[in-house]
Amino acid sequence: MAKFFSITIVLIAIFSAIPILRHTWVAPEDISTHGALIDEQMSETMAEAGISFLAAQFILALFIWKFSNRGPDAKIKSFPGGAKGLVIAALLVVGVEVMALGVFGVKAWANVYLDAPSANAMPIQVQAGQFAFYFRYPGPDGKFGGLHPELINEGSQNIFGLDPEHDVDARDDIVAAEMAIPVNKEVHLLMHAKDVGHSFFVRELRVQQDFVPGLDVSLHFTATKVGKYEIVCTQLCGLGHYNMKAYLEVMSQQDFDNWLKQQAGQ
Amino acid sequence: MHDMSVQAAHHAPPTSFIRKHIFSQDHKVIGKQYYALALFAAIVGMFLSWLMRIHLAWNNAAIPGLQLLSSSGAPGGVMTPEYYLQLMTMHGTIMVFFVLTTAPFAAFGNFFLPIQVGAEDMPFPRFNMMSFWVTFVAFLVLMASFFVGDGPTLGGWTQYAPLNSIGAVGGPGQGTGVVLWAISIALFCVGQLLGSLNFIPTTLDLRVKGMSLMRLPLSAWAWFITSCMGLTAFAVLMPACILVILDHVAGTSFFVASNLVLNDQVLPHSGGSTLLWQHLFWFFGHPEVYIAIVPGIGIVSHVLITNMRRPMLSARVLIYSMGALAVLSYMVYGHHMFVSGMNPFSSLAFSFPTLVITIPSTVVVLIWTFSLYGSKLRINSASLFALGFISMFVSGGVSGFFLAQPSIDIMLHATYFVVGHFHLVMGVAAMFGIFAGTYFWFPKMAGRMMNETLGKLHFWLSFVGAYCIFMPFHYLGMAGNIRRYSTFTDDFLQPLIPVHRFITVAALITGAAQLIFLYNLIHSRYWGKPAPDNPWEATSLEWSTATPPPFDNFGGKHPVVYHDPYQYGVESSVGDYVMQTSPEQVKTEHDEK
Numbered sequence: 001m002a003k004f005f006s007i008t009i010v011l012i013a014i015f016s017a018i019p020i021l022r023h024t025w026v027a028p029e030d031i032s033t034h035g036a037l038i039d040e041q042m043s044e045t046m047a048e049a050g051i052s053f054l055a056a057q058f059i060l061a062l063f064i065w066k067f068s069n070r071g072p073d074a075k076i077k078s079f080p081g082g083a084k085g086l087v088i089a090a091l092l093v094v095g096v097e098v099m100a101l102g103v104f105g106v107k108a109w110a111n112v113y114l115d116a117p118s119a120n121a122m123p124i125q126v127q128a129g130q131f132a133f134y135f136r137y138p139g140p141d142g143k144f145g146g147l148h149p150e151l152i153n154e155g156s157q158n159i160f161g162l163d164p165e166h167d168v169d170a171r172d173d174i175v176a177a178e179m180a181i182p183v184n185k186e187v188h189l190l191m192h193a194k195d196v197g198h199s200f201f202v203r204e205l206r207v208q209q210d211f212v213p214g215l216d217v218s219l220h221f222t223a224t225k226v227g228k229y230e231i232v233c234t235q236l237c238g239l240g241h242y243n244m245k246a247y248l249e250v251m252s253q254q255d256f257d258n259w260l261k262q263q264a265g266q
Numbered sequence: 267m268h269d270m271s272v273q274a275a276h277h278a279p280p281t282s283f284i285r286k287h288i289f290s291q292d293h294k295v296i297g298k299q300y301y302a303l304a305l306f307a308a309i310v311g312m313f314l315s316w317l318m319r320i321h322l323a324w325n326n327a328a329i330p331g332l333q334l335l336s337s338s339g340a341p342g343g344v345m346t347p348e349y350y351l352q353l354m355t356m357h358g359t360i361m362v363f364f365v366l367t368t369a370p371f372a373a374f375g376n377f378f379l380p381i382q383v384g385a386e387d388m389p390f391p392r393f394n395m396m397s398f399w400v401t402f403v404a405f406l407v408l409m410a411s412f413f414v415g416d417g418p419t420l421g422g423w424t425q426y427a428p429l430n431s432i433g434a435v436g437g438p439g440q441g442t443g444v445v446l447w448a449i450s451i452a453l454f455c456v457g458q459l460l461g462s463l464n465f466i467p468t469t470l471d472l473r474v475k476g477m478s479l480m481r482l483p484l485s486a487w488a489w490f491i492t493s494c495m496g497l498t499a500f501a502v503l504m505p506a507c508i509l510v511i512l513d514h515v516a517g518t519s520f521f522v523a524s525n526l527v528l529n530d531q532v533l534p535h536s537g538g539s540t541l542l543w544q545h546l547f548w549f550f551g552h553p554e555v556y557i558a559i560v561p562g563i564g565i566v567s568h569v570l571i572t573n574m575r576r577p578m579l580s581a582r583v584l585i586y587s588m589g590a591l592a593v594l595s596y597m598v599y600g601h602h603m604f605v606s607g608m609n610p611f612s613s614l615a616f617s618f619p620t621l622v623i624t625i626p627s628t629v630v631v632l633i634w635t636f637s638l639y640g641s642k643l644r645i646n647s648a649s650l651f652a653l654g655f656i657s658m659f660v661s662g663g664v665s666g667f668f669l670a671q672p673s674i675d676i677m678l679h680a681t682y683f684v685v686g687h688f689h690l691v692m693g694v695a696a697m698f699g700i701f702a703g704t705y706f707w708f709p710k711m712a713g714r715m716m717n718e719t720l721g722k723l724h725f726w727l728s729f730v731g732a733y734c735i736f737m738p739f740h741y742l743g744m745a746g747n748i749r750r751y752s753t754f755t756d757d758f759l760q761p762l763i764p765v766h767r768f769i770t771v772a773a774l775i776t777g778a779a780q781l782i783f784l785y786n787l788i789h790s791r792y793w794g795k796p797a798p799d800n801p802w803e804a805t806s807l808e809w810s811t812a813t814p815p816p817f818d819n820f821g822g823k824h825p826v827v828y829h830d831p832y833q834y835g836v837e838s839s840v841g842d843y844v845m846q847t848s849p850e851q852v853k854t855e856h857d858e859k
Contacts (some may be wrong), residue, residue, distance in 0.1 A: 002643065002645045005650065008729070008730065009657055012657075012730070012733050012737075016661070016737050025741040025742065025762075025765075027744065027746060028758070034493060037673070037675065038677065041671065041674055045667050045668050045674060046668075048667065049665070049667040049668065052664050052667075053661065054457075056824060057660060059635055059654055060635050060660075061651070064638065064643065065639060067638055067639065067641045067642070068643035069643070069645060070643075074642055076575065076576045076640055076641065076642065076834075076835035079636040082579050082580070083579040086632040088577065090628040090629045094628040095622075098622075098625075099618075099620040101667065102617055102621045105617075105671040106672045107609070108674075109671075109673040113527055113610035113672075114491060114610055131529070132438075134558070149525040152325075152530055156529060172462060193526075194528075195526050195527060195533075196429040196526075197426050204439075206676060208675075208679055208680070210605055210607050211605050213428050213523045214525075214539065214540055215540075215541070217607045230756055230758060231393070231750060234680035234748050235426070236351070236422050236750045237682065238348075238428070238436060239347050239348035239351065241347075241750060242347060242751035242752045245755075255533050
């Protein structure tokens, strides 16, 4: 039975590794300027975690195979080097390995979260509420109007609680249910939640960020490929969570300008 | 360390049925009560997971009879999206609190910690009795939410703010359901605090003559370290739950920010912090992972050594590693919050201790694995589950490499990768620890042997089944499958539904295999072969007393300890081991005082 167990462990380890090696289930192609580093970090981690996983399972299987059900005359012996050797191995091999991953990973994180957006990044505001995203563009004046939560009224389509009657800046603001951005142009996303926690996740853009009710959170990225992508909510926000989504359209600058004009006319 | 003469008999043996079997102060009865509670909770939790899995794989499937549980949540037996979330929340809460904390720590710890240190009982038996009954009431309160108002809360076991504090306007179960959840968890925390307050002095003050700290079995060390964690972690979660209750019933706004709008109405709250809840919850939540798994590490070590017929390469290194895991567990909790909106520099500060925690985890795995080298491993149900634990702990552990890094977490956060990770490393591994402990200690607890053939069958189906369920979760996560979705409507999620169907079939089969265990447990309890005092030829104190142990554990005798707990691979008058209580001197290299 011990030998059968060893074989089972080895087979499970191999079958577990096959989909990884064959890239059966992977993230979609990256369309951001920062994503390559994240993907690289992912591949390196996969290599190190994969080797650790296979090595640990194979050694476990080998020792179970070799040292189970030995006869009464068999002598107990200890692994050469004992515990001290193993602790040193853990510190040197795994310790150095994970620290290296951590240190190199800082850059991938910093590109998204620690570097400030450039001054000419295009601001777009996104508001998350049960169970939809809405996007706001500042219009020709380049300024967002103020928000007045008490004025929010979905029936009259005042999604953000704008007060164009008294607020000049709000008059040309453009509100849309889908997000359009020009390709190769940095976007500065200003995020706020209307009600509870939500999240903004676009797999192709390699961005995920929670909305925090009561806090203004920001995110910046540059999309490099024209196309239509799904924005999904990843923070449990209530019964319609599974269906909270919007589309991101990455367009040429000219298409974007036209889209914006069209939205302004609505 | 105290001499046994210091401990007076804390309480006389009870005579009435109620004092003997229900409101008992005997740590052994309390341990069995905790085990029974965990067993029942595990059945409920597993049943809920079946319902969830069927719904995820076949969204419109009518589950016969489900409408009886909730006519509005499952009209005609077809689950609504909100009912899915409610069942999911209950599954997580029941499993994490009432199974993974209750069984390895409170159940086995209660039964065996006093015996392993040589004590007659815990120092505060009345508190111990309260500990169980408060936990029992906590479970009833949680169960009550199925039948009150619009059902249990749908906010997930993490109950993120402000969804947890805004009341019924947030969705089904967010009013009464959340209040009952918070009351239940606050009570649970009280129960575990009372338990920890007993475990710590039992270990420090009630050890018998000769039982130095380094002569404690590794299981006793694990329960001691866990109780230290429990004392601090539950002490944070309990007040946090009370604040949630106050937000509901007293008009406070601890977790609700100003100017939030639902149904076009500004909520009557202001000034609260939603991130505060996450900090409080995860300050408890990450140590909780180790509260669930450290007892398993101790139990598996104890079981493995007995079946390897040799001590670990170093018990001391294992103890230090468990201690390091406990200390580091408080410094890593922010890795649950990398994309939460907290300061991104904090993410880096939390990332490095998370990466460092792989070192003691690796040391533990290496010590186990390389101690197998040169051993005389006995294969039985207990050792199979202990070895299976190592395999699962490794498989679940390596995915931690990914989640410890904020940059990779951008892609994997809130996906099934996380679900696969924690189910393997703290769910399945901890369950395997519980099973290893059960097959190993059942003879001592019940006085009868379990059926080995059924035990092995149970192992094979569980081991292969658990991999078939939880390994694909990682693949789903890598493809971006978001967790906590009741239906997969997104374009990129629909191609993944066949994988979900495979997982569901595996879950149904693996779940059914647990019925073998249940049958074995119940059948052996009444009709199993009578157990000898020391069926595994083991060395620690629980095997030196009668089976089952008498009321005062050692029948009026005060054991004296002469050896470290794992004197195997020696030549003694009884075989290849020397019991801790045997004065016989044998030649050994392993006595770690």
